[in-house]
Amino acid sequence: MNQVVVDALHKQLAEAGKLTFAEFMATALYHPTAGYYNRAEMTIGEGGDFYTSPMVHPIFGACIARQVHQFWVALGKPSPFLVLEMGAGVGQLAVDLLQTVREANQEFWAALTYGIVEQGAQLRERQRERLEARDLLKKVNWYDSLDEVPGAGELVGVVLTNELFDALPVHRLGKSGDGYVEYYVAADGERFVEAEGPLSDPALVELVDEATRAQFADGERFAVCPAAVDVIRAMGNLLLRGFVLTIDYGDLAPDVHFQHKRADGVRGFYYQKLTEPLERPGEQDLTADVDFSLLVRSGESVGLTEVGFTTQMNLLGGNGILQKAHELRNKRFDLMADAEMHRMLTLFLPQSLGDVFKVLIQAKGIQTAGLAERLNALRFKLEE
Ligand SMILES: C[S@@+](CC[C@H](N)C(=O)[O-])C[C@H]1O[C@@H](n2cnc3c(N)ncnc32)[C@H](O)[C@@H]1O
Numbered sequence: 001m002n003q004v005v006v007d008a009l010h011k012q013l014a015e016a017g018k019l020t021f022a023e024f025m026a027t028a029l030y031h032p033t034a035g036y037y038n039r040a041e042m043t044i045g046e047g048g049d050f051y052t053s054p055m056v057h058p059i060f061g062a063c064i065a066r067q068v069h070q071f072w073v074a075l076g077k078p079s080p081f082l083v084l085e086m087g088a089g090v091g092q093l094a095v096d097l098l099q100t101v102r103e104a105n106q107e108f109w110a111a112l113t114y115g116i117v118e119q120g121a122q123l124r125e126r127q128r129e130r131l132e133a134r135d136l137l138k139k140v141n142w143y144d145s146l147d148e149v150p151g152a153g154e155l156v157g158v159v160l161t162n163e164l165f166d167a168l169p170v171h172r173l174g175k176s177g178d179g180y181v182e183y184y185v186a187a188d189g190e191r192f193v194e195a196e197g198p199l200s201d202p203a204l205v206e207l208v209d210e211a212t213r214a215q216f217a218d219g220e221r222f223a224v225c226p227a228a229v230d231v232i233r234a235m236g237n238l239l240l241r242g243f244v245l246t247i248d249y250g251d252l253a254p255d256v257h258f259q260h261k262r263a264d265g266v267r268g269f270y271y272q273k274l275t276e277p278l279e280r281p282g283e284q285d286l287t288a289d290v291d292f293s294l295l296v297r298s299g300e301s302v303g304l305t306e307v308g309f310t311t312q313m314n315l316l317g318g319n320g321i322l323q324k325a326h327e328l329r330n331k332r333f334d335l336m337a338d339a340e341m342h343r344m345l346t347l348f349l350p351q352s353l354g355d356v357f358k359v360l361i362q363a364k365g366i367q368t369a370g371l372a373e374r375l376n377a378l379r380f381k382l383e384e
Pocket of ligand 1: 052167
């Protein structure tokens with residue numbers, strides 16, 4: 001049991017009576033010293049609760065580097081050019097992206113500056129260690145939040161995330177008769193249990209678009225993420241010219257809200273197994289499918305225009321993963337090469353991660369007409 005988190009939640013409950021699921025999730029994941037992402041023991045990668053794409057194979061970061069390079073070219077090769085990664089986990093994507101650029105393109109390397117926005121002190125330390133081991137420390141600046149990034153409104157570059165939005169706190173709601181209810185967290189002795197009540201804020205339901213709401217049947221459950229609105233708006237406000245690249249679980253509305261029969265797409269993960277979200281707070285991961293339509297709509301209010309929505313398969317396919325796999329095929333009888341090929345294809349194939357992860361590209365301050373046809377991630381087609 002994660003006693004610090006459990007005690008913190010009981011204290012919050014003693015004061016408030018009940019917590020929104022978003023409040024529960026915020027403490028369970030982000031309690032400053034003991035939350036799932038902020039405790040001393042690590043959870044991502046080897047022996048943890050989940051692998052993220054950067055941990056599967058460095059080709060992931062290499063392909064993102066190529067896509068980011070294309071963004072840079074599309075913007076007219078500006079210098080300095082900021083790549084700002086929010087929620088960098090253990091820093092593997094930063095390492096692989098930066099190494100790829102350093103090896104491949106000196107002009108781009110000279111223009112590039114890298115920023116990491118990371119809420120957790122433990123994780124920031126892990127990121128530093130990983131980058132230092134590759135002599136990349138000098139290239140990176142750290143910020144605790146988007147508000148701290150200097151030069152807001154003037155920045156030229158790319159803001160990118162992998163599995164950030166699915167880790168932001170969500171409210172759990174349901175359709176009930178003509179109205180809506182919220183599913184809170186309450187205490188039953190030591191246990192945490194669900195408790196139904198009126199909406200904590202009536203505006204929450206407006207985070208689901210009207211057409212989708214009209215399709216909700218009585219008893220339908222869904223999750224909404226006001227934090228995602230704040231984050232995408234803050235990202236848009238940072239940029240003068242540039243792109244926002246979002247890679248995550250989820251889908252567009254209405255599909256994202258109907259993916260799980262009468263459930264809301266909120267999941268717990270404990271050692272790579274699906275679990276009940278209210279169990280083991282602080283010891284298990286909590287995630288929720290991302291409503292990409294909400295990111296598109298909210299982005300528009302700060303000048304971000306959707307350029308395209310696609311899959312991880314197309315992002316990686318358009319940025320060279322198959323050429324790399326082809327090189328490995330020439331070493332077919334080498335067992336190490338086989339294992340490596342398998343990991344690369346896990347990222348790419350539709351029946352693996354290739355389709356599960358979706359990719360949204362938004363742009364600001366650049367002519368978007370005709371842009372989608374030129375971008376690698378949006379042009380790729382898997383040949384039959
Ligand atoms: C699921 S992990 C993904 C990590 C990494 N991107 C990867 O793919 O391995 C979510 C990351 O987002 C960070 N995070 C969550 N909320 C954040 C916030 N509001 N500001 C900065 N980082 C945040 C977490 O600390 C963690 O590093």
